Amino acid sequence: AQKITQTQPGMFVQEKEAVTLDCTYDTSDQSYGLFWYKQPSSGEMIFLIYQGSYDEQNATEGRYSLNFQKARKSANLVISASQLGDSAMYFCAMREVAGGTSYGKLTFGQGTILTVHP
Amino acid sequence: KAGVTQTPRYLIKTRGQQVTLSCSPISGHRSVSWYQQTPGQGLQFLFEYFSETQRNKGNFPGRFSGRQFSNSRSEMNVSTLELGDSALYLCASSLGGQTYNEQFFGPGTRLTVL
Secondary structure: OOEEEOOOOEEEEEOOOOEEEOOEEEOOOOOEEEEEEEEOOOOOOEEEEEEEOOOOOOOEEOOEEEEEEOOOOEEEEEEOOOOHHHOEEEEEEEEEEEOOEEEEEEEEOOOEEEEEEO | OOOOEEEOOEEEEOOOOOEEEEEEOOOOOOEEEEEEEEOOOEEEEEEEEEOOEEEEEOOOOOOEEEEEOOOOOEEEEEOOOOHHHOEEEEEEEEOOOOOOOOOEEOOOEEEEEO
16 A cells, blocks of 8 residues: 655745755555645645656756655655745645556645745 | 636535535546545545546545546535535546646535534
8 A cells, every 4th residue: 555654744944945845655566656736725736746756857847846765765845945925735645557557546645834934 | 728627615514415516627637536635634535537437446435426427527426424524625637548747636625514
């Protein structure tokens, strides 16, 4: 069974500084996908970044980058130059890939609440 | 391109009633997945539909059911509502094919059971 662990219930960062949100995962699958989502207080889940298990380079999307260490089974999210609007809950999630098909089931971690201070 | 839409956004029901939630995926997306989010249990997978067929199911009682139509729109039904069914219900859409990286969520339906 797949499992995602986010050990930081809450994180604080000063505006314009960088912050790393931790995510470790456990799976016996060789092929999988890792996602990060942002959930503001409105409730909508906003897709941030994706990393495939066979991707050799770390994924980047604007101010977001994913520090993927496959041997350690970690997929930490790095947000550079934090903004006040980054204050939200952040979820790490994993999707299984079986038989060449990426299924729609995501397994989520418990989330990390990020607060950006001015 | 329009995003994932969910209706209604808010619902208040009483115990024992049933409820139907609707999700319209992004145009061209054939997979729709449903999730329940509660403060205690976090985000839990309910089921996934692809081309009108359920191809994955989470660990929820039979009171939770769903279906998908030929235009990929999906509905989720909860019968005999219980207080514990109060939650944010999220649906997500994706292409659902061989290899894809995207899974986009709708704004959710917040269900309150009194």
